[in-house]
Amino acid sequence: MQSNLVMSPLAEVEAKSTQIEEKISIDYELAEQQFIELLATENLDKKLDADPSQKNEFEHTLAVAISAAYQNGASDDAAHRFLQRILYRINRLNLFWYDDLRHYVNERSPYLYKVRDQIETAWQEWELGQIDVAALQQLDVKQALIERAAYDLEPPLSEDSRYIQEEMSEAGYRHLLAIGSFEGLVESSHLPRILGGAANAVQCTLMRVFQEEYGNGRLPRKHSTFFAQMLNEFGMNTQPEGYFDLIPWELLACSNNSYLISERKRYFLRYNGGLTYFELSVPATFRSYVAAAQRLGLSNAAMSYWEVHIREDERHGRWMLDDVALPLAQMYPNDAWELVLGYDQEKLMGDRASKAVVRSIREAEQVASSM
Numbered sequence: 165m166q167s168n169l170v171m172s173p174l175a176e177v178e179a180k181s182t183q184i185e186e187k188i189s190i191d192y193e194l195a196e197q198q199f200i201e202l203l204a205t206e207n208l209d210k211k212l213d214a215d216p217s218q219k220n221e222f223e224h225t226l227a228v229a230i231s232a233a234y235q236n237g238a239s240d241d242a243a244h245r246f247l248q249r250i251l252y253r254i255n256r257l258n259l260f261w262y263d264d265l266r267h268y269v270n271e272r273s274p275y276l277y278k279v280r281d282q283i284e285t286a287w288q289e290w291e292l293g294q295i296d297v298a299a300l301q302q303l304d305v306k307q308a309l310i311e312r313a314a315y316d317l318e319p320p321l322s323e324d325s326r327y328i329q330e331e332m333s334e335a336g337y338r339h340l341l342a343i344g345s346f347e348g349l350v351e352s353s354h355l356p357r358i359l360g361g362a363a364n365a366v367q368c369t370l371m372r373v374f375q376e377e378y379g380n381g382r383l384p385r386k387h388s389t390f391f392a393q394m395l396n397e398f399g400m401n402t403q404p405e406g407y408f409d410l411i412p413w414e415l416l417a418c419s420n421n422s423y424l425i426s427e428r429k430r431y432f433l434r435y436n437g438g439l440t441y442f443e444l445s446v447p448a449t450f451r452s453y454v455a456a457a458q459r460l461g462l463s464n465a466a467m468s469y470w471e472v473h474i475r476e477d478e479r480h481g482r483w484m485l486d487d488v489a490l491p492l493a494q495m496y497p498n499d500a501w502e503l504v505l506g507y508d509q510e511k512l513m514g515d516r517a518s519k520a521v522v523r524s525i526r527e528a529e530q531v532a533s534s535m
Contacts, residue, residue, distance in 0.1 A: 190225055190228050190229070191225075192225065192229065192242055192243070192245070192246035195221070195222050195225035195226070195246065196246060196249060196250065198221060198222045199222055199250055199253065199279075200253070202218070202219065202222070202270075202275075203253060203270060203276075204266075204267075204269075204270075205270070206269060208269075208270045208273050208275060208276075209273055209274055209275050212275055219275070225246075226247075226250070226279065226282065226283075228243075229243040229246050229247050230243075230247065230282070230283065230286045233247055233286075233287075233290070234286045234287060234289070234290040235286065241413065244413040244414075244417075245412075245413040245416075247283050247287065247413075248413040248416035248417050248420060249413075249416060250279065250283065251280060251283045251284065251287075251416075251420045252416050252419060252420055254276050254279065254280045255280070255419075255420055255423035255424075257270075257271040257276075258271075258357075258423060258427065259350070259353050261404065284424060287417075287420075288424070291417075291421075291509065291513070292509075294512065295505065295508060295509060295512065297505065300501045300504050300505050300508070301501045303501060303504055305493045305500040305501055305503060305504055306490055306493050306494075306500075308504050309437075309440070309485065309489050309490065309493070309503065309504065309507065310485070310490075312441070312504075312507060312508075313440070313444050313481070313485050316441065316444050316445045316448070316511070317444055317445075317447075317448070317481065318448065319445075319448055321452075324518060324519060324522040325449075325452045327522065328340075328452045328453065328455075328456050328522070328525075329452045329455040329456055329459070330459070332456050332525060332529075333460075333529050333532070334460050334462075335528060335529055335532035335533075336525040336526070336528060336529045337456060337457065337460060337462070338398050338400065339410075339524065339525050339528040339529075340453070340521070340525055341394055341395055341398065341400060342400065342401075342406075342407040342410055343407065343410055343411060343412075343415065343521055343524060343525075344391070345391060345395060345400075345401075345402075345404075345406060345407055346405065346407065346408065346411050346415065346419070347415075347419065348387075348388060348391035348469060349388050349391055349392060349402070349403075349404040349406075350388065350404050351377060351387050351388050351391070352374060352377040352378065352387070354422040354423065354426040354435075355370070355373070355374050355377065355426070355439070356374060357426040357427060358370065358426050358429075358432060358435055358436075359371060359374060365487065365491065366487070366488050366491055366492060366495075369483050369484075369487040369488050370436075370488060372483065373443070373480050373483060373484070376476055376480070377476075387469065387472060387473070390468045390469040390472050391469040393465050393468055393469070394465065394466050394467065394468060394469050396465075397462070397463060397465050397466040398466070410524065412517065412520035412521060412523075412524055413520075414513070414516045414517040414519075414520040414521075415517040415520065415521065417513060417516075417517070418510075418513050418514060418517050421438075421509070421510075421513060422435075422438070425438065425506065431502075431506075433492060433496060433499055433500070433502035433503045433506065434502050434503070434505055434506030434509070435506060436484070436488055436489060436492060436503060436506065437489060437502065437503035437504060437505060437506025437507040437508075437510070438506040438507060438509060438510035439484055439488075439506075439510075440481070440484040440485055440488065440489045440503070440506075440507055441506075441507045441508075441510040441511050441514070442510055442514070443477050443480040443481040443483075443484045444477075444481035444484065444485065445481075445511070445514070446473050446474075446477040446481075447473065447474045447477050447478050447481070449518070450470040450471075450473050450474050450477075451470075451474060453467065453470045454467050454470045454471060454474070457470070489503050489507075
């Protein structure tokens with residue numbers, strides 16, 4: 165007698181067929197539009213309590229996407245993109261965009277928090293599953309950070325970096341600017357979220373980094389102003405999120421991870437480990453962009469943001485390692501491994517995003533060359 169816990173071959177085929185049909189029927193763009201409408205709904209939670217059917221279709225798509233992206237091994241790109249866009253639309257409510265105040269009517273909505281947590285729980289489990297956390301817990305943290313920093317200051321030239329330096333066209337460079345504007349025009353917006361609290365040397369170092377990123381309070385010197393200047397050189401859109409639909413999900417994931425670990429103070433060490441990697445690694449990355457701009461014969465204004473960062477982030481990287489990460493390892497000996505976790509996760513996610521950006525650039529160049 166066959167156990168009712170075991171599927172027959174026919175039942176397995178039928179189940180797989182149903183899953184395929186369900187996947188085909190999912191319209192992520194429609195579900196995202198439904199969610200955007202929910203975001204703008206006055207008294208959202210009261211209306212959903214009165215009529216739960218308003219969220220049913222969206223929640224069905226959400227559940228399917230979480231399974232497709234994180235739970236069945238397929239790692240479906242469309243599902244990843246949908247989930248990261250939804251998560252970002254919630255997270256961005258934590259920043260002020262100098263827009264219509266009504267856009268923030270649901271910023272503390274329990275329903276939005278529920279959606280955010282549902283995505284984050286599955287996503288973070290998936291992300292952390294790619295890192296050997298147990299091995300990190302056994303490290304000599306200070307030595308691990310020093311060794312990683314020494315490598316990432318001058319990493320070997322990757323195939324993608326060589327492509328950018330030696331082959332990327334002007335059309336590709338403009339596409340790089342479009343994607344880069346997503347972060348470049350609101351740069352360091354996550355950093356001030358961790359600055360409050362008790363005063364000490366670590367906090368003061370973080371404040372110094374923040375002040376320099378924000379041009380010491382002078383808009384013409386703020387780093388985002390230099391990015392806008394690069395965009396202006398090509399007559400491109402200088403509004404934040406002006407090229408949102410071009411952003412690969414891998415880059416959205418980096419932003420969403422920063423929202424998460426800067427908001428939750430329990431992840432303070434992870435955030436600072438990640439920021440240490442970011443500040444250390446940026447100069448090497450941006451040197452490739454400058455090399456491309458120079459090869460293409462572009463103006464100084466068209467590469468100004470990269471050049472400012474190469475100068476300042478070399479200093480910021482040293483500050484983050486010597487005056488933030490290593491002192492924090494001393495202050496929190498039992499949890500110091502989380503600094504390395506943040507460092508390694510930022511690197512892993514950043515490398516994944518960089519590859520996605522280069523793929524997008526290559527695709528944009530192919531389209532440009534065919535026109």
